[in-house]
Amino acid sequence: MNLYPFRCSLALMAMVGAVISCSKQTTDPMEMTSLPGDTVLNVNYESGTLSSGVTGISSTHASAVDANYMVQPGAKGSYAIAHKVVYGDTAYYSDGAYRSESDAVALPAARFAPGxxxxxxxxxxxxxxxxxxxxxxxxxxxxxxxxxxxxxxxxGVPLQVRVARNALRLRYADNIRVYNFLADVRPYINQWIHFRIDAKWTLDATGYIRTYMKLPGHSFTIVDEKTNYATFAGNPAVGNIGYIKWGIYGIQEGLTRIAYHDDIRIIRLN
Structure with a gap:
């Protein structure tokens, strides 16, 4: 008997099953990837430049030559950006504080607004x-x-990801919630930690912010969720716009702080 058609049918069924399995996996919000055209910002620093080759990305307003610089390797690719602040050195002081941050405020597509x-x-x-x-x-x-x-x-600031003492902390606008989602970050110093934050921006009590984290050797896990509240923390009618910042802001006297950042992405969910 010729078994070739039967074997081909089994192979085809296996392929279809694999496709269905992969499709099911993408429905998990902790593993979901973007569809073509959904990514509105992708800063992966693979250009080896402080702007990641994206016109409008601001790297820092501090004057120190090493307030930010490129490092190798990155979280996944060849490059990442480093931000550095030295307390007491005015070259690391800008915009009213000791800070060195990048931002995407100049990119309209990367901003957020109610809705x-x-x-x-x-x-x-x-x-x-x-x-x-x-x-x-x-x-x-x-x-x-x-x-x-x-x-x-x-x-205000709808959400800040902070290091507080030795914990990783989320601080919401007006301190409506302050939550330590990782009690001790010390075991993960000098290792890459990955984050995803899903947000629905609203002026009424229909918004949400959900934060996920992936520690080295682990999968993404939801670490905090706040729902059914006004998330935007501003008023577009007076010109308030939402945007992202990453780097170092706020430092204890006598310390030097350095953080590497990589793979900053914004994905449209609606």
Missing amino acids: DERRYEFSVLLKDWTPWLSGAIHETNIFQLKVSGNSTTGS
């Missing part, structure tokens, strides 16, 4: 991070979902 639903991805490595021993918390921002303006315009 948008977006995924934000980034990878971070805390380079030779000095552990906290005692004293005040001295939180350090490593990523911000920010709304332009200030207290007089009613704007």
Whole structure:
């Protein structure tokens, strides 16, 4: 008997099953990837430049020559960006604080406004991070979902990812929630940690922010979720716009802080 058609049918069924299995996997929000055209910003630094070859990416306003610089390798590719701040050295002081940050505020496609639903991805490595021993918390921002303006315009920062003491912390606008989602970051110093943040930007109580993390050797896991609240923290009618920042902001007296960032992406979910 000729078994060739039967074997081909089995092979075809196996291929179809594999495709169905892969399709099912992409429905998991922790593993979902973007569809063609959904990515509105991709900063992977593979150009080897501080702007990642993307016109409008601002790297830092600090004047120190090493306030930011390229490093090798990156989280996945050849390059990443380093931001550095030295407390007490005015060359690392800009915009009213000791900071060195990149941002995408000049890119209209990368901004967010009420009605948008977006995924934000980034990878971070805390380079030779000095552990906290005692004293005040001295939180350090490593990523911000920010709304332009200030207290007089009613704007704020919808979400900050921070190092607080030796913990990784989320701080929401107006401190409506402050949550340590990783109690001790010290075992992961000098290793890449990956993040995904899904957000629905609203002015009413229908918004959400969900944060996922992938530690070395692990899969993405949801670490916090806040739903059914106004997420935008600003007013577009007075010119407030939403944008992202990544780098180092806020530092304890006497310390030097360096963080590497890579693979900053914004994906349209609606």
